[in-house]
Amino acid sequence: MATPQDWAPYSSITDAAKVYLRDPELALEQLRAVVDLPEVTSFIMSRGSTDEQWGEALWQEVVLTDGRRLVMWRADDGLSSEGDRERRMLDVSVRTIVLSTISDHVLTAEYEVLEDGTRRLSDVTLRLYTQLLTRTRQKSATESDLYCESFRYHKSVDHGGLAQMQRLLQFGRVLSRCLA
Known part of the structure:
Protein backbone atom coordinates (compact mmCIF):
# COMPACT_ATOMS: atom_id res chain seq x y z
CA MET A 1 0.00 0.00 0.00
CA ALA A 2 1.29 3.44 -0.83
CA THR A 3 2.36 5.70 2.00
CA PRO A 4 -0.25 8.44 2.39
CA GLN A 5 0.51 12.13 2.46
CA ASP A 6 0.17 13.74 5.91
CA TRP A 7 -3.32 15.10 6.64
CA ALA A 8 -2.26 17.49 9.41
CA PRO A 9 -1.29 20.51 7.26
CA TYR A 10 -4.84 20.67 5.87
CA SER A 11 -7.50 22.69 7.69
CA SER A 12 -10.25 21.34 5.42
CA ILE A 13 -11.49 17.85 6.26
CA THR A 14 -12.22 17.31 2.56
CA ASP A 15 -8.67 18.15 1.50
CA ALA A 16 -7.15 16.13 4.34
CA ALA A 17 -9.25 13.06 3.52
CA LYS A 18 -8.28 13.19 -0.14
CA VAL A 19 -4.55 13.04 0.59
CA TYR A 20 -4.62 10.67 3.58
CA LEU A 21 -7.42 8.12 3.30
CA ARG A 22 -7.49 5.25 0.85
CA ASP A 23 -11.28 5.63 0.55
CA PRO A 24 -11.83 9.40 0.83
CA GLU A 25 -15.01 9.65 -1.25
CA LEU A 26 -16.71 6.93 0.79
CA ALA A 27 -15.68 8.58 4.05
CA LEU A 28 -16.80 12.05 2.97
CA GLU A 29 -20.12 10.78 1.60
CA GLN A 30 -20.93 9.00 4.84
CA LEU A 31 -19.79 11.91 7.01
CA ARG A 32 -21.84 14.40 4.96
CA ALA A 33 -24.92 12.29 5.71
CA VAL A 34 -24.61 13.08 9.44
CA VAL A 35 -22.79 16.41 9.67
CA ASP A 36 -22.47 19.57 7.60
CA LEU A 37 -18.75 19.56 6.87
CA PRO A 38 -18.42 23.38 7.04
CA GLU A 39 -19.61 23.12 10.68
CA VAL A 40 -16.70 20.85 11.67
CA THR A 41 -14.69 22.74 14.28
CA SER A 42 -11.84 20.22 14.56
CA PHE A 43 -10.86 16.76 13.35
CA ILE A 44 -8.16 14.12 13.52
CA MET A 45 -7.33 11.15 11.30
CA SER A 46 -5.50 7.86 11.78
CA ARG A 47 -4.74 4.78 9.78
CA GLY A 48 -2.72 1.63 10.11
CA SER A 49 -2.25 -1.77 8.61
CA THR A 50 -1.84 -5.36 9.69
CA ASP A 51 -0.60 -8.40 7.81
CA GLU A 52 -3.30 -11.01 7.43
CA GLN A 53 -3.19 -14.43 5.80
CA TRP A 54 -4.87 -12.96 2.75
CA GLY A 55 -2.67 -9.86 2.53
CA GLU A 56 -2.32 -6.43 4.06
CA ALA A 57 -5.42 -5.11 5.87
CA LEU A 58 -5.92 -1.38 6.36
CA TRP A 59 -7.95 0.45 9.00
CA GLN A 60 -8.82 4.14 8.57
CA GLU A 61 -10.43 6.53 11.02
CA VAL A 62 -11.75 10.09 11.03
CA VAL A 63 -12.89 11.67 14.29
CA LEU A 64 -14.48 15.10 14.24
CA THR A 65 -16.59 17.47 16.25
CA ASP A 66 -19.11 20.10 15.27
CA GLY A 67 -19.17 21.47 18.82
CA ARG A 68 -22.18 19.35 19.84
CA ARG A 69 -21.24 15.84 18.81
CA LEU A 70 -18.29 13.54 18.41
CA VAL A 71 -18.57 11.83 15.01
CA MET A 72 -16.37 8.82 14.26
CA TRP A 73 -15.98 7.22 10.84
CA ARG A 74 -14.04 3.97 10.68
CA ALA A 75 -13.27 1.51 7.89
CA ASP A 76 -11.59 -1.87 8.34
CA ASP A 77 -10.49 -4.34 5.68
CA GLY A 78 -11.65 -7.84 6.43
CA LEU A 79 -12.57 -11.22 5.09
CA SER A 80 -16.06 -12.67 4.92
CA SER A 81 -16.91 -16.34 4.51
CA GLU A 82 -20.01 -17.50 2.71
CA GLY A 83 -20.10 -21.26 2.55
CA ASP A 84 -16.71 -22.34 1.25
CA ARG A 85 -16.08 -19.01 -0.51
CA GLU A 86 -14.14 -16.14 1.07
CA ARG A 87 -14.44 -12.53 -0.03
CA ARG A 88 -12.52 -9.43 0.92
CA MET A 89 -14.76 -6.90 2.60
CA LEU A 90 -14.61 -3.31 3.77
CA ASP A 91 -16.48 -2.88 7.06
CA VAL A 92 -17.47 0.78 7.50
CA SER A 93 -19.24 2.51 10.38
CA VAL A 94 -20.24 6.02 11.38
CA ARG A 95 -20.91 6.66 15.04
CA THR A 96 -22.24 9.82 16.65
CA ILE A 97 -21.93 10.58 20.36
CA VAL A 98 -23.46 13.65 21.96
CA LEU A 99 -20.68 15.55 23.73
CA SER A 100 -22.82 15.85 26.86
CA THR A 101 -22.31 12.09 27.42
CA ILE A 102 -18.56 12.60 27.85
CA SER A 103 -17.91 12.61 31.57
CA ASP A 104 -14.12 12.92 31.63
CA HIS A 105 -11.53 14.23 29.22
CA VAL A 106 -7.77 13.83 29.67
CA LEU A 107 -5.32 15.47 27.28
CA THR A 108 -1.71 14.53 28.02
CA ALA A 109 1.39 15.92 26.34
CA GLU A 110 4.87 14.57 26.98
CA TYR A 111 7.95 16.63 26.23
CA GLU A 112 11.49 15.37 25.85
CA VAL A 113 13.95 17.63 27.70
CA LEU A 114 17.02 18.13 25.55
CA GLU A 115 20.57 18.63 26.81
CA ASP A 116 20.37 22.39 26.26
CA GLY A 117 17.26 22.54 28.48
CA THR A 118 14.76 23.05 25.67
CA ARG A 119 11.71 20.85 25.38
CA ARG A 120 10.47 18.96 22.34
CA LEU A 121 6.96 17.55 22.06
CA SER A 122 7.25 13.77 21.85
CA ASP A 123 3.85 12.25 22.66
CA VAL A 124 0.18 13.32 22.85
CA THR A 125 -2.71 11.22 24.15
CA LEU A 126 -6.37 12.14 24.38
CA ARG A 127 -8.66 9.97 26.51
CA LEU A 128 -12.41 10.44 26.52
CA TYR A 129 -14.60 8.65 29.05
CA THR A 130 -18.34 8.49 28.56
CA GLN A 131 -21.36 7.73 30.70
CA LEU A 132 -22.32 4.97 28.25
CA LEU A 133 -22.25 1.60 30.00
CA THR A 134 -20.59 -1.19 28.05
CA ARG A 135 -20.82 -3.92 30.68
CA THR A 136 -21.28 -4.62 34.36
CA ARG A 137 -19.81 -7.24 36.65
CA GLN A 138 -21.54 -8.29 39.84
CA LYS A 139 -19.09 -8.30 42.76
CA SER A 140 -21.55 -9.27 45.44
CA ALA A 141 -25.28 -9.35 46.11
CA THR A 142 -25.29 -5.56 46.54
CA GLU A 143 -22.26 -4.33 44.56
CA SER A 144 -21.42 -4.26 40.88
CA ASP A 145 -18.55 -2.85 38.86
CA LEU A 146 -19.70 -0.60 36.03
CA TYR A 147 -17.60 -0.24 32.89
CA CYS A 148 -18.17 2.81 30.74
CA GLU A 149 -17.09 3.27 27.16
CA SER A 150 -13.91 5.19 26.57
CA PHE A 151 -11.89 6.32 23.57
CA ARG A 152 -8.14 6.85 23.27
CA TYR A 153 -6.32 8.77 20.54
CA HIS A 154 -2.55 8.85 20.39
CA LYS A 155 0.10 10.55 18.27
CA SER A 156 3.85 10.53 18.79
CA VAL A 157 7.08 11.40 17.01
CA ASP A 158 7.08 7.89 15.51
CA HIS A 159 3.33 7.64 14.99
CA LEU A 168 -4.41 16.17 18.37
CA LEU A 169 -3.63 18.83 21.00
CA GLN A 170 -5.85 21.28 19.08
CA PHE A 171 -8.65 18.69 18.81
CA GLY A 172 -8.47 17.94 22.54
CA ARG A 173 -8.58 21.64 23.41
CA VAL A 174 -11.58 22.25 21.13
CA LEU A 175 -13.41 19.36 22.80
CA SER A 176 -12.52 20.72 26.24
CA ARG A 177 -14.09 24.08 25.39
CA CYS A 178 -17.21 22.33 24.07
CA LEU A 179 -17.58 20.21 27.21
CA ALA A 180 -17.58 23.19 29.57
Missing part, protein backbone atom coordinates in the same frame (compact mmCIF):
# COMPACT_ATOMS: atom_id res chain seq x y z
CA GLY A 160 2.14 10.68 13.05
CA GLY A 161 4.90 13.16 13.75
CA LEU A 162 4.90 16.73 15.07
CA ALA A 163 2.09 18.16 12.94
CA GLN A 164 -0.32 15.35 13.89
CA MET A 165 0.61 15.70 17.57
CA GLN A 166 -0.16 19.41 17.38
CA ARG A 167 -3.49 18.70 15.66
